Amino acid sequence: MLIQLKGGHIVDPVNERDEIGDLWIENDRIVAPPQGKVADEVYDVSGQIVMAGAIDIHSHIAGGNVNCARLLLPEKHQNFLETPAILPLSTAKWSTFETGTIYASMGFTTVIEPAIEPHQAMQAHFELSDIPIIDKGMLTVLGNDDFLLSLLRDKEGPSAVADYLGSALAASSGLGVKCINAGGSEAFKYNARTFSLDDVVPFYELTSRQIVEGLQRAVEDLKIPHPLHLHCNNLGIPGNVATALATIEAARGERLHFAHLQFYAYGAEGGHGFSSAAAELAAAVNANKNVTIDVGQVMFKQTVTVSCDSLRQYNGSAMGNPKKSIIIDGDSNGGGIVPYLYRENDFANAVQWICGLELFLLVDDPWRVFFTTDHPNGAPFTTYPDVFALILSRDARNEAIARLPPEAVAVTTVPSIAREYTLREIAIMTRASPARLLGLRDRGHLGVGSLADVAVYTPGPDIAKMFRFAHLVFKDGDLVVRDGRVTHYRWGRTLKLNPDYDKAIDRRLSGYYDRHFGNSRELFSVHERLLPRPDIFQEVACGR
Amino acid sequence: MGEVRIDGKPAALSAAVKRAAEILSAARLPVVAGLGTDVAGTRAAILLAEKLRGAYDHIHAARIFADLDVVRQAGLMITTPNEARLRADVYLFVGRDLSKIWPDMIARLEPAAVPPFDLKHEPRKLIWVAPGRGGKIEGLTVHTVESGDVQATLASLRARVAGHAVHAAKSVLHELDEAADILRQARFGVAIWGGDELDSLAVETLYGLIVDLNKTTRFTGLPLGAGANASGVVQTSGWMTGFPVRTSFGRGFPEHDTWRFDSTRLIESGEADAALWINAYGRETPSWKKAVPLVALARGQASFAHEPQVVIEIGQPGKDHDGAEFSLETTSIVGRFAEAKSELPSVADIIGEISKQIEGNA
Numbered sequence: 001m002l003i004q005l006k007g008g009h010i011v012d013p014v015n016e017r018d019e020i021g022d023l024w025i026e027n028d029r030i031v032a033p034p035q036g037k038v039a040d041e042v043y044d045v046s047g048q049i050v051m052a053g054a055i056d057i058h059s060h061i062a063g064g065n066v067n068c069a070r071l072l073l074p075e076k077h078q079n080f081l082e083t084p085a086i087l088p089l090s091t092a093k094w095s096t097f098e099t100g101t102i103y104a105s106m107g108f109t110t111v112i113e114p115a116i117e118p119h120q121a122m123q124a125h126f127e128l129s130d131i132p133i134i135d136k137g138m139l140t141v142l143g144n145d146d147f148l149l150s151l152l153r154d155k156e157g158p159s160a161v162a163d164y165l166g167s168a169l170a171a172s173s174g175l176g177v178k179c180i181n182a183g184g185s186e187a188f189k190y191n192a193r194t195f196s197l198d199d200v201v202p203f204y205e206l207t208s209r210q211i212v213e214g215l216q217r218a219v220e221d222l223k224i225p226h227p228l229h230l231h232c233n234n235l236g237i238p239g240n241v242a243t244a245l246a247t248i249e250a251a252r253g254e255r256l257h258f259a260h261l262q263f264y265a266y267g268a269e270g271g272h273g274f275s276s277a278a279a280e281l282a283a284a285v286n287a288n289k290n291v292t293i294d295v296g297q298v299m300f301k302q303t304v305t306v307s308c309d310s311l312r313q314y315n316g317s318a319m320g321n322p323k324k325s326i327i328i329d330g331d332s333n334g335g336g337i338v339p340y341l342y343r344e345n346d347f348a349n350a351v352q353w354i355c356g357l358e359l360f361l362l363v364d365d366p367w368r369v370f371f372t373t374d375h376p377n378g379a380p381f382t383t384y385p386d387v388f389a390l391i392l393s394r395d396a397r398n399e400a401i402a403r404l405p406p407e408a409v410a411v412t413t414v415p416s417i418a419r420e421y422t423l424r425e426i427a428i429m430t431r432a433s434p435a436r437l438l439g440l441r442d443r444g445h446l447g448v449g450s451l452a453d454v455a456v457y458t459p460g461p462d463i464a465k466m467f468r469f470a471h472l473v474f475k476d477g478d479l480v481v482r483d484g485r486v487t488h489y490r491w492g493r494t495l496k497l498n499p500d501y502d503k504a505i506d507r508r509l510s511g512y513y514d515r516h517f518g519n520s521r522e523l524f525s526v527h528e529r530l531l532p533r534p535d536i537f538q539e540v541a542c543g544r
Numbered sequence: 545m546g547e548v549r550i551d552g553k554p555a556a557l558s559a560a561v562k563r564a565a566e567i568l569s570a571a572r573l574p575v576v577a578g579l580g581t582d583v584a585g586t587r588a589a590i591l592l593a594e595k596l597r598g599a600y601d602h603i604h605a606a607r608i609f610a611d612l613d614v615v616r617q618a619g620l621m622i623t624t625p626n627e628a629r630l631r632a633d634v635y636l637f638v639g640r641d642l643s644k645i646w647p648d649m650i651a652r653l654e655p656a657a658v659p660p661f662d663l664k665h666e667p668r669k670l671i672w673v674a675p676g677r678g679g680k681i682e683g684l685t686v687h688t689v690e691s692g693d694v695q696a697t698l699a700s701l702r703a704r705v706a707g708h709a710v711h712a713a714k715s716v717l718h719e720l721d722e723a724a725d726i727l728r729q730a731r732f733g734v735a736i737w738g739g740d741e742l743d744s745l746a747v748e749t750l751y752g753l754i755v756d757l758n759k760t761t762r763f764t765g766l767p768l769g770a771g772a773n774a775s776g777v778v779q780t781s782g783w784m785t786g787f788p789v790r791t792s793f794g795r796g797f798p799e800h801d802t803w804r805f806d807s808t809r810l811i812e813s814g815e816a817d818a819a820l821w822i823n824a825y826g827r828e829t830p831s832w833k834k835a836v837p838l839v840a841l842a843r844g845q846a847s848f849a850h851e852p853q854v855v856i857e858i859g860q861p862g863k864d865h866d867g868a869e870f871s872l873e874t875t876s877i878v879g880r881f882a883e884a885k886s887e888l889p890s891v892a893d894i895i896g897e898i899s900k901q902i903e904g905n906a
Contacts, residue, residue: 064779067779067782068782070783070787071612071778071787071788072615073616074786074788078799078800079797079798081797088591088594088595089590089591091796091797091798092786095783095785096784097784119624120876122868122876122878123876123877126583126780126783126868126877127783130783130784146661188762189631190663190732190762191731191732191761202663203661203663314758317619324615324616324617324618324619325619325620326615326620326622327619327621328621329622329623329627329732329762330623330624331624331626331627334623516630517629517630518654519626519873519874523873523874523878524874524876524878525879527868529866530583530584530868530879532584532587
């Protein structure tokens, strides 16, 4: 099948295209304009924007914690439409099926679940494989696990740590390593109620900083494309910008990804003892080229916070709305699920909303700032189109700011910021850069030979509408969305690494599980042949 | 090949599948009941229920919602058996049937062992509320709290932990206070509960006790849940529809209601006019009395009050065929591999065939 997208405005920063032109697709790939061949299908996309399919690097779309959130809040995702499902389970709100459907209709074709504990990986892969259309991947959570902490405490050296990481990634079929409040969940089990970068984990006598350093080094030693993906200590606490700044320092110039940095952009100034320190934090990000961040934008909506940071979630449960929560002391991290309502007229929520926008607008380099709401923690991913409008249009932003409590706006810098993102910058932030960050060479751009994941948008005065309902979306060259509606399911792949490590650690780990857990390690493994379809995984190469 | 019957007479599998598809398609509101199956079987059953615009339920729904209703009203604090075993300095067992629900419990939780992650490295303490005939564990003194009413006893215990007065006989009060002291001094305590004696109110009271204890120390829970892969079915249902079992597609989209979509009530009231019974884990059969057109995917020798129109014998996940199910050992979904595969089909196999037949008829 040869497809021609004719006369669109192609925005492809990787290949330096920002021009009116044609795009050719043959089967699942982008191809050069073929000589003397006629397209089987021609789409006139003049006046439309043509980009690669978008990639979301941090969205909680699967795993036991997300699923517990579904079960905790049946009243928040009821359907009332009396329209039968055209596609299986597409009317099931917040189901894996709906997740894939909505992402695709917005032009997203790859989404990464950022927090799966190794012992919960089998379920996570079941869930991921029930998300239609898009490709998926997941990050394996380490940093509160006894085996790792023991290796670090006993100073077994970087190669042992790297081997362990490699083995844990292989067993869980992960695409990268996530660390969540390093040592914090472990300390919480010993009744710590606060935990910062230089606090010591009882029993192991290690600081959070030492754990982060150990993991960061191991990720580099294994040549994992994605840098260590870090959820810092002290999330959500007034004055926590100090923690974020200290952690940027602690990276020592080495690659480090800071997840949902908005939740760490808080000062303690002003009458409420809560202010935006996003400008200071953005300056530090600008100055440290080794650092990448994703925003974790807050939007004013009912949502639920889902995190493996059990200490933080326990502390936050008092603020839950509705007031109910699940707190899990897991085998390593565990987690917490706390519903939350972000309100426009709430001082603190308004400051949080502004902090996110300040990070978007004050971090200069679109290659190092990523577009997220930390779904569903800052807001559901369904609000992405509204977030695009806020960063693309100063008018839209000012309109929204005018609705906020003035005293909240007063403790921020947002009114003075004139920047508006260009479409080229959007294409970098949501396509080109995520692919580079994750080591996905086959996507994020429209160069010849790349995967034919393509999104076509109809520009107009309503920016949110443009991004909510893509005009056309192709996944692997298959037209799956027309005018914002998914026409049929196809089943994407799950991306994973196959890291190279010394397999001797596997034998040692087998003994450790037998002894320590009284269970075979095999019991926790991901078994591809039990998943619903064959050939679900696609390997992503290590090495940079 | 296992047993296949149509109207009580031996039949070919293809004929049985055809007849099953006819019965289920003809129904106004068919209900998928029992649903004792692995992840693959659950996926297939829910997709079929949507196609039929029917409802689905689980054989152990009462036990599932005794816990889950509390989660949805108040919340939950839980841990894993691994963490309990490695870390807990205090166990609070609640209910007499714990070892019946989980035969490996004592071996797995090792109450008499010293928890290696406990900083003080002292022998564990164990309180057992309403132990029934249980309450004895080798190598360990068990502090038993006898109870004729588990919820009332837990409420009294919670009150004593909080320092409130309770009205009780001196000997009972002594037992309660001894237990309350142990709970308050726990460093990482774990409550383990299960069984039919614990209704929602009892579970909510226990949750309240756990929440109270966390104001000063760490305490969490380990519900033992129910059999027939109840937790695995609920998890699978959760990601597929957003809801647990007792969900219906009658109006074309999933609606969840624990009373409306109780399979027994649906059948007895006449609202549901056909049923697909699934039980790959045991020989239990429907508890409803009314005779409705019934397709049963059952283990061999399962005996029914009314002979179903169609019976297809199926295998057990992890024994007859490979499968994934929720494991109490790990409190996660794990792979279970058949040591010696049999020729018995899986639930997913048969539902796949029935679904194909229905699509072919449409």
